[in-house]
Amino acid sequence: MGYRWAYCSVLLVSVAQLLIKWAMMHLPPICSPLLWVDSGHTTPLRVLAGGIIAYFLSTGCWFMALRRLPLNLAYPLLSLSYVLVAIFSLMIPAFHETYTLSRLMGVALICSGVWLIYHPSGRNNK
Structure with a gap:
């Protein structure tokens, strides 16, 4: 259940x-607070609120995971969020993200590291 x-x-x-990335792309600059109350910016503000709520819920889930898993097994899983964000930001055209070979290799290294931590051959099963 911890996993x-x-x-x-x-x-x-x-x-x-x-x-949050999408909302910040569509909101006016932070130095123009009066523009934030403009009725044309309600959708980005709602999306921003959704992102903050998702962070809050994520923290609650993380607390529950830490109650059930050792920290040395739970913490490496957080790096998977870097992989997911990298993949989805590349797939969402509105973000205009580009990836170089070195960035893709970095994502592959993260995946390899998590795999090494969880691969059964690296554990002593005696």
């Missing part, structure tokens, strides 16, 4: 990052 909470936390924090 389910951890995966839920990873998914929610990834969604939060994407929602």
